Amino acid sequence: MLGSMARLPHPGNPPRQVDAYTTHYGRLLVYARKLTGDRNTAEDLVQEAWCLLERHQPDSVDSPFRYLRSVVHNLFVSHLRRRKREAEVDVPPDTLSETIAADQPTPEEAVISRLEMERLATIIDTMPPRQAMALRLYHFENRKLREIAAELGVSISFAQALIAKGLATCAEELDRTGPR
Incomplete structure (x- = not known):
């Protein structure tokens, strides 16, 4: 290696x-x-x-x-x-189709990504409910911190802390269990 x-x-x-x-x-x-x-x-x-x-x-x-x-x-x-x-610079149409084809993940990469998402979903499911919801709203629904805070009935800084702690938990768990 x-x-x-x-x-x-x-x-x-x-x-x-x-x-x-x-x-x-x-x-x-x-x-x-x-x-x-x-x-x-x-x-x-x-x-x-x-x-x-x-x-x-x-x-x-x-x-x-x-x-x-x-x-x-x-x-x-x-x-x-x-x-x-x-x-943003003009790209010739024939180059564009080659670029789009090259940007597609391989079947192996798609499977690895799907498995990692399943692992993340399992990790998130074990979190406290507010933390899990904050993480899902922010990363999967692309909601803004102020929207998440309003929905959870907490301050923006607390919503941000919930998300940060959730991300740290995900990273620790992924590090602990290693690649699968």
Whole structure:
């Protein structure tokens, strides 16, 4: 697995960071590939996440994998925004059909995504009712925090805390149980 990594961590890095990179590289690559649908882009995202970690070296990270995973996710969102801006430029019709076909997930990726969604649904079902509802409204119904707060009869900051705690619970449970 180390041979497939684009760049090994610098030997001067703290051992915890090097361990995080070598231990979680494969899982981060799988996660990034699910996001991007492209191995090369996924490798670029994981490599860029490592470079950011290498530059900033936060000492207060409890879970290097979750930290790197969130960095990969944020980089992916930035990548999507950049692609959206680039797509606003006129694209020839024949290139458009090729792009749409390339953006379709493979059957394996579709199954993995479906299984992960089922796992998330199970995790959410075990949460306290208000927390589960807040998470569903925010992430599955794309409701705004003020709408969620009004529906639950709580403050906006409490609704935000419910969602954040729910996301942390999901991430912890997914980390604990690992990929399936």
